[in-house]
Amino acid sequence: MQNIKTTVKGNKLIIEVDLSKDLGVSQKGKAINVAMSGIFANIPGTGLSMNCNIIRKLNTDTLGNPLPVADTESKDTKSKA
Structure with missing residues (x-):
């Protein structure tokens, strides 16, 4: 898993992701991957x-x-004036 930390507490699964990470552009080029399992x-x-x-x-x-x-x-309009 990349940029995903999991912890089990009782009957709860805690998923922790650092939202500031950038794992690069998705395969189709439409999004930035932040975390992937x-x-x-x-x-x-x-x-x-x-x-x-x-x-x-x-x-x-x-x-x-x-x-x-x-x-x-x-900016272009101002520079032409």
Whole structure:
């Protein structure tokens, strides 16, 4: 598993992911991979497995909020005036 930490506490599975990580662009190039389990991963201490992918859209910050877009049009207009 990449950037995924699991802990079992009683009957709860706690999944911890560092949202600031960037594992690169997805195969189709539409998103940034933040965390991946890859194939089904065993959950230690249980007979269970999990499959998990955490992604964010391109051009977003670590919480998935859109990044500000540079206003190149207004700069071009000002320089021509």
